[in-house]
Amino acid sequence: MYRIFCKAIPWLALLWAEVAHAEVDSYRYLHVTIETPWFIFLVLLPMVLAPLVLMGVLVWRYAEHRKDAEVAEDPDDAAGSDKE
16 A cells, blocks of 8 residues: 555656646636627626526516416406405
8 A cells, every 4th residue: 555655646746746837837828808808798698697587487477377376266256246
């Protein structure tokens, strides 16, 4: 078991060094232009609006079902008779 750990430590150190180098080097290829905020906005906009649209559709759908259920529960009101 000791031999396995002794062999694994240099490989893990080499792997960690390679990842650290890649993290520093990745900023070289990150080009920020005037279009970048617009791309971020266009990606985040559907993420914000999709739940709002879904919520509106579900409220509208269940409001229609509730209205149908209330009419079906009270047949006297559905027939149009007036209670006094």
